[in-house]
Amino acid sequence: MSDRPNAGSSGRRSGSSTEVALIAMAALLASVPAAAQTAAATAALRQAMFVAEDHRVSDEAALGPLFRGLASRDPAVVIQAVRGLGRMERGALIAKVAPLLADSRPAVRAEAAHALGQLGQDSLGASAALEALVPLLDVTGQDPLVLGAAVRSLTRLPIPLPERATGAIKRVINRTEPATLVLDLARGLEAASRRASAAQFRDPATLAQLATWARLTTTVPANLAGPIRRAAVQALGRLDKNNPAELARAASDADPLVRHLAAQWLGDTAAIENRRERLTALLADPDWMVRFAALRAWGRHFQATDCGPLVRALRDPAPNVGLAAIDLLGRPCPAAANAADALYTLVDSLAGSQRGAVSSLARWHRGARAMVSLARIVPNRVRGVFARAAINETWQVRMYAARAAGIVGDADRLRDFLADRDDNVRQAAIEGLLRVRGHGADSVFMAQLRRPDYQLVMTAAQALEGTPNKAAAGTALIAALERITAERKETSRDVRVAILERLAEVGSAGQAPAVERYLADFDPMVAGRAAELLTRWTGTARTPRPTRLAPMPVNWAEAQRLRGSRLRLTMAAASGGGTFEISLYPDVAPATVLRMVQRARQQAFDGLTFHRVEPTFVIQGLSSGANEYAGDALYLRDEIGALAHERGTVGISTRGRDTGDAQLFVNLVDNLRLDFNYTVWGRVTEGMDVVDGMLEGDVVERVEWVR
Numbered sequence: 001m002s003d004r005p006n007a008g009s010s011g012r013r014s015g016s017s018t019e020v021a022l023i024a025m026a027a028l029l030a031s032v033p034a035a036a037q038t039a040a041a042t043a044a045l046r047q048a049m050f051v052a053e054d055h056r057v058s059d060e061a062a063l064g065p066l067f068r069g070l071a072s073r074d075p076a077v078v079i080q081a082v083r084g085l086g087r088m089e090r091g092a093l094i095a096k097v098a099p100l101l102a103d104s105r106p107a108v109r110a111e112a113a114h115a116l117g118q119l120g121q122d123s124l125g126a127s128a129a130l131e132a133l134v135p136l137l138d139v140t141g142q143d144p145l146v147l148g149a150a151v152r153s154l155t156r157l158p159i160p161l162p163e164r165a166t167g168a169i170k171r172v173i174n175r176t177e178p179a180t181l182v183l184d185l186a187r188g189l190e191a192a193s194r195r196a197s198a199a200q201f202r203d204p205a206t207l208a209q210l211a212t213w214a215r216l217t218t219t220v221p222a223n224l225a226g227p228i229r230r231a232a233v234q235a236l237g238r239l240d241k242n243n244p245a246e247l248a249r250a251a252s253d254a255d256p257l258v259r260h261l262a263a264q265w266l267g268d269t270a271a272i273e274n275r276r277e278r279l280t281a282l283l284a285d286p287d288w289m290v291r292f293a294a295l296r297a298w299g300r301h302f303q304a305t306d307c308g309p310l311v312r313a314l315r316d317p318a319p320n321v322g323l324a325a326i327d328l329l330g331r332p333c334p335a336a337a338n339a340a341d342a343l344y345t346l347v348d349s350l351a352g353s354q355r356g357a358v359s360s361l362a363r364w365h366r367g368a369r370a371m372v373s374l375a376r377i378v379p380n381r382v383r384g385v386f387a388r389a390a391i392n393e394t395w396q397v398r399m400y401a402a403r404a405a406g407i408v409g410d411a412d413r414l415r416d417f418l419a420d421r422d423d424n425v426r427q428a429a430i431e432g433l434l435r436v437r438g439h440g441a442d443s444v445f446m447a448q449l450r451r452p453d454y455q456l457v458m459t460a461a462q463a464l465e466g467t468p469n470k471a472a473a474g475t476a477l478i479a480a481l482e483r484i485t486a487e488r489k490e491t492s493r494d495v496r497v498a499i500l501e502r503l504a505e506v507g508s509a510g511q512a513p514a515v516e517r518y519l520a521d522f523d524p525m526v527a528g529r530a531a532e533l534l535t536r537w538t539g540t541a542r543t544p545r546p547t548r549l550a551p552m553p554v555n556w557a558e559a560q561r562l563r564g565s566r567l568r569l570t571m572a573a574a575s576g577g578g579t580f581e582i583s584l585y586p587d588v589a590p591a592t593v594l595r596m597v598q599r600a601r602q603q604a605f606d607g608l609t610f611h612r613v614e615p616t617f618v619i620q621g622l623s624s625g626a627n628e629y630a631g632d633a634l635y636l637r638d639e640i641g642a643l644a645h646e647r648g649t650v651g652i653s654t655r656g657r658d659t660g661d662a663q664l665f666v667n668l669v670d671n672l673r674l675d676f677n678y679t680v681w682g683r684v685t686e687g688m689d690v691v692d693g694m695l696e697g698d699v700v701e702r703v704e705w706v707r
Helices: 017-030 034-054 064-070 075-086 091-102 106-119 126-138 144-154 163-172 179-192 204-214 222-239 244-251 256-266 275-282 288-302 308-313 319-328 339-353 357-361 364-377 379-389 395-408 411-417 423-448 454-463 470-485 490-506 509-520 524-538 556-560 590-601 688-692
Strands: 566-571 579-584 612-614 618-621 649-652 664-667 680-686 698-706
Touching: 034 064, 034 075, 034 556, 034 590, 064 075, 064 091, 075 091, 075 106, 091 106, 091 126, 106 126, 106 144, 126 144, 126 163, 144 163, 144 179, 163 179, 179 204, 179 222, 204 222, 204 244, 222 244, 222 256, 244 256, 244 275, 256 275, 256 288, 275 288, 288 308, 288 319, 308 319, 308 339, 319 364, 339 364, 339 379, 364 379, 364 395, 379 395, 395 411, 395 423, 411 423, 423 454, 423 470, 454 470, 454 490, 470 490, 470 509, 490 509, 490 524, 509 524, 556 590, 566 590, 579 590, 579 688, 590 680, 590 698, 680 688
Parallel strands: none
Antiparallel strands: 566 579, 566 698, 579 680, 612 618, 618 664, 649 664, 649 680
């Protein structure tokens, strides 16, 4: 069955639209020279493969273009076909891809190895993928590209690796060249260190090899030496936690990203000698990311007896370090630290941000975050600031004030915040009021179900768990479900599933007619939940029959024309200004690049924010609602590939497979745990300093496509 709705024949007399198109193509090809025919046929095949992959088709006939691509003489076509099949993540397709491991072209074999790593994510396919991949490592003269791909795929399979697999990997990791292979091997062991087979790589020889890689400097190109050392140090930090020599070396590395990893290593719960002295040294590091990680490690191990470094860090010139200190001071400190006084001074500074929204953007963060920390340790000292925070022109200040009010249990103020003009403020107030009033506030929660913001509605539905007011809640939930469904947005899945889950608790068989229509919903997950609900209510098994929305058209040729182009993001002056540019990767993520360029040309991103800033992890933004649940209406499919989530690479935020909504994130460090899980569709090639300086709520003035 096709994923397109109403995809049947348009009638026997005139032929289907597909048949008409094929006849027209045949006529066209007959009129051009043979070479041009070949080029046109290849272009048509690549477009058909692109559509099949993008639509996530399932039946053999619909997968036909990808299967035909496997037999092409053009390696670029074969690689596209293999990659597309791998992205289906269906173990049943391993039999189609595995023969490509014997292809004469190393690039094809490597892509097939990566694809098997994805197909092996299916629990039924993991063993088959392993059986196909292990022999690659024992082939004499195997190309380094293939060896690296095989190791990275084996070490991410969701099953414990048998000894013959780990033995094959260990026979490969003593290779010292080329540097690209060493990088793949280091990243493979880093992946293994996070999985069930980690203990099998704690042998002395493997740890010694990792230590060698962690020291690589001049023997490999500089652009590879840093990533190799970072992957090796991450693996050592898990496999050999009590190695003081390697920890000390990492803490003195020339690369601040390696020193940052050493600070994280010191934050581990394992017993580490001289932890305090080592952290004290890193707290004075010239790089703010190192100081940030060291500060958090200090908070974990020494805050109960010494908050001095945290209080001193409030004056750190790097805003994110000061904000980390504020958050940490929300936990108990010795009285001598005077943490409460320091926090109150910051909270009091919010009084100076009433000159308008523009001026307050640069100064609200410390005071707003200090409100929450002060509420945790000295509740009575923060109550007096809620009134002025409630009228602050920056909505984020009001949101943090709502969080603080929830901590201190100020029900009256929380009710005020539930009337705020910004739904993110209301969402924070719901969480607080639920803790303070419980189901005594159910009528207020039900009222929020009428609001447009998905995150707010979802939070309100969750707040009604266990409500005694079942009839009223059921009526309000059905109304919200109908209103949101009418918007016809794939990205409404999370909120609609949350509503159906609550209806399963508070609803009754009398509401079955209202839920009946969702058996044919455009979202298969919603249709499935509706079937479960109706089966429970009526006692008769119901079957979902979803009718998918038409996917957004994709054009392979148009995507290829975007090669060499960039997106330029200009930040608002009140958010610090500056620009950064993202070089696009249409070869590996064509659908994503097409959508992001289209949205930029529509000026859909102009004026939006980076609502999530997690130092030493990512920044995330371009949400129309400045939260996780608001974005483009149609989902973007994942375009998983072998590109690692290195510092500066750009990905798409998702909430499960193939649920991208055009919110982007930028990796601030090497986030290797994101590899093969999130699309990499570009890289920041100019202005990374602007990215590093981003703060929560910073506004994007405009996003431009640069040819």
